[in-house]
Amino acid sequence: MTAKNNSTALRTHLCGEMHAEKIGQKVTLCGWVGRRREHGEHLAFLDLRDYSGIVQCVVDNSVDVRSEWVIRVTGTVQARPAGTVNENIPTGKVELADCKIEVLNNAEPPPFPIDQRGDDVDENVRLKYRYLDIRRERMQKNLRLRAAVNSAIRKSMESQGFTEIETPLLMPSTPEGAREFLVPSRNEPGSFYALPQSPQLWKQLLMVAGIDRYYQIAKCLRDEDLRADRQYEFMQLDAEMSFVNKDDVMTMISTAVIAAAKAATGSEPPPIERMTWHEAMNDYGIDKPDLRFAMKLVELTKVFASTEFKAFASAESIKAICVRGADYPLQAASGRNKLDALTERAKKLGAKGLVWIKVADGSVLESPVAKFLSAKEQADLIAQTKATVGDLILIVADQWATTCSVLGQLRNDLGRPPVHEGPYRYVWIVDFPMFVGINPTTNMPQPGHHPFCHPHQEDVDRLETEPLSVRALAYDLVLNGWELGSGSIRIHEPELQRRVFRQLGISDEDADARFGFFLQPFKYGAPPHGGFAFGIDRLVAILAGEDNIREVIAFPKTQSGSDPMTNAPTTVDAAQLKELGIRLLPPAIK
Ligand code: ASP
Numbered sequence: 001m002t003a004k005n006n007s008t009a010l011r012t013h014l015c016g017e018m019h020a021e022k023i024g025q026k027v028t029l030c031g032w033v034g035r036r037r038e039h040g041e042h043l044a045f046l047d048l049r050d051y052s053g054i055v056q057c058v059v060d061n062s063v064d065v066r067s068e069w070v071i072r073v074t075g076t077v078q079a080r081p082a083g084t085v086n087e088n089i090p091t092g093k094v095e096l097a098d099c100k101i102e103v104l105n106n107a108e109p110p111p112f113p114i115d116q117r118g119d120d121v122d123e124n125v126r127l128k129y130r131y132l133d134i135r136r137e138r139m140q141k142n143l144r145l146r147a148a149v150n151s152a153i154r155k156s157m158e159s160q161g162f163t164e165i166e167t168p169l170l171m172p173s174t175p176e177g178a179r180e181f182l183v184p185s186r187n188e189p190g191s192f193y194a195l196p197q198s199p200q201l202w203k204q205l206l207m208v209a210g211i212d213r214y215y216q217i218a219k220c221l222r223d224e225d226l227r228a229d230r231q232y233e234f235m236q237l238d239a240e241m242s243f244v245n246k247d248d249v250m251t252m253i254s255t256a257v258i259a260a261a262k263a264a265t266g267s268e269p270p271p272i273e274r275m276t277w278h279e280a281m282n283d284y285g286i287d288k289p290d291l292r293f294a295m296k297l298v299e300l301t302k303v304f305a306s307t308e309f310k311a312f313a314s315a316e317s318i319k320a321i322c323v324r325g326a327d328y329p330l331q332a333a334s335g336r337n338k339l340d341a342l343t344e345r346a347k348k349l350g351a352k353g354l355v356w357i358k359v360a361d362g363s364v365l366e367s368p369v370a371k372f373l374s375a376k377e378q379a380d381l382i383a384q385t386k387a388t389v390g391d392l393i394l395i396v397a398d399q400w401a402t403t404c405s406v407l408g409q410l411r412n413d414l415g416r417p418p419v420h421e422g423p424y425r426y427v428w429i430v431d432f433p434m435f436v437g438i439n440p441t442t443n444m445p446q447p448g449h450h451p452f453c454h455p456h457q458e459d460v461d462r463l464e465t466e467p468l469s470v471r472a473l474a475y476d477l478v479l480n481g482w483e484l485g486s487g488s489i490r491i492h493e494p495e496l497q498r499r500v501f502r503q504l505g506i507s508d509e510d511a512d513a514r515f516g517f518f519l520q521p522f523k524y525g526a527p528p529h530g531g532f533a534f535g536i537d538r539l540v541a542i543l544a545g546e547d548n549i550r551e552v553i554a555f556p557k558t559q560s561g562s563d564p565m566t567n568a569p570t571t572v573d574a575a576q577l578k579e580l581g582i583r584l585l586p587p588a589i590k
Helices: 123-128 137-159 200-208 246-265 277-284 330-334 336-348 375-385 400-415 457-462 494-503 508-524 536-544 574-579
Strands: 026-039 043-050 053-060 070-079 094-105 182-184 192-194 213-221 233-242 273-276 317-323 355-360 364-366 392-398 426-430 435-438 445-447 474-479 482-489 529-535
Touching (some): 026 053, 026 094, 053 070, 137 246, 137 536, 200 213, 200 233, 200 529, 233 246, 233 536, 246 474, 246 529, 246 536, 273 277, 317 400, 336 355, 336 392, 364 375, 392 400, 474 529, 482 536, 494 508
Antiparallel strands (some): 026 070, 233 529, 317 392, 355 364, 355 392, 426 474, 435 445, 474 482, 482 529
């Protein structure tokens, strides 16, 4: 920061620039009044705050300024007297003396303190007065970090030859998988626009249009239940490129993510690892594995291949996690209540049950089921899980998918640190399945991603005969157990697109009626292409050390989707509804 850049008609410097080298200089600063401390009979200390920091001003105690008043202070920078230096703040060696104060605006007392004393204020109150919450250091830091991340992403994408192009917000409804926000049309009552779940269709059309490399920091909207890592509206780095394979896409996106991480943290993360979807599910029981901790799933199906124990005998897949006594003191992980709770949790997650086994002294297995296991099975179990005294083994026997997902969730429940903690472990998950099961009502396969993902070349022939075995050229980027984003190589062959639509129960006529505008252009020479999108809110939250994306969004919605400041969503005038051709159902029928 240089004084020149920060000086304006009203000020010469920022508060945060008041360091020892300014001693002796006369400066004019603007900002808000922070804490005030009376000092002796005639003097008071005022903290003056702007976004760059705070500086102590020595003022006559007759000065009538109160918390959060906006003032302009002219004074001389002086060294603080010995013994009064504050090492905890960057400007703690100096203070402003001989201050002349001009009140620019006064203020009502704020509903919560703007300094650290306001840290545990209820979130609804913070959101109701978000403009004051943003005045606080935490939000100032987070929003500026977010801007640094955006800027690094833009620079990286541009240096890799991408062109930034904006795409429409008002568009037709598309089959991308999430529930859409609809906007009624006034000119065509009864018709609706959809707000974009992502710019997916547009960016693919830009490839047909010969743009070659497109990117956009795009607002996306999905009407889905909100969580710590989900808001109705969120920002994505959205990118698409032509004449590429998946490695090209992953390399370019990795470059942008690494640049963003470096801009935020000052250090470059190691090259991003890769794992297939099958490995992720098999070893971690989840397609967004958190690699910061071990507790991998251990394969036991062979160990119990000829077991007499009924619950294991007929299971397609038997796996375990071993909860290390050293990491999780046995009392904490395996007290009776805790074990009952874990069993209940496993059942809720879809398992028929959960077998727990404690390893006691002399490698004796303590468990209600120990007596059903042969000596060899017990020894092999210990060998496979590498369990030692004090460890707790949790076993699930079920269909492979259930075994994996239940243990994957228990692993997260028991071992996962808060998302921002510890090292940053990025991982690419590749080779997702094209379909994730059969929809029981329609009897049709359910898409794993959006229906524009290209099937793996080797698997295309099995699209109709064995759809569940078909892999997609789709990949996700995961950071500390959060899905940062996903992408794929797209279908550019119109006939293949129709085959995929048919598999999803969308007939050729339906496809033409609903997405003709999208399919038609593919007849005019669509290049092979692929792309990716990742959530900027999620990346910034983790890099900022926050567990909730609301902390890195200026004006987010609450968990229930409302805005305590503006009261959105709100009702609208009857006249406005009439104009749109909308009549509301009585509340009871809603
Ligand atoms: N449009 C996709 C999404 O937002 C990402 C992609 O396939 O590029 O999830």
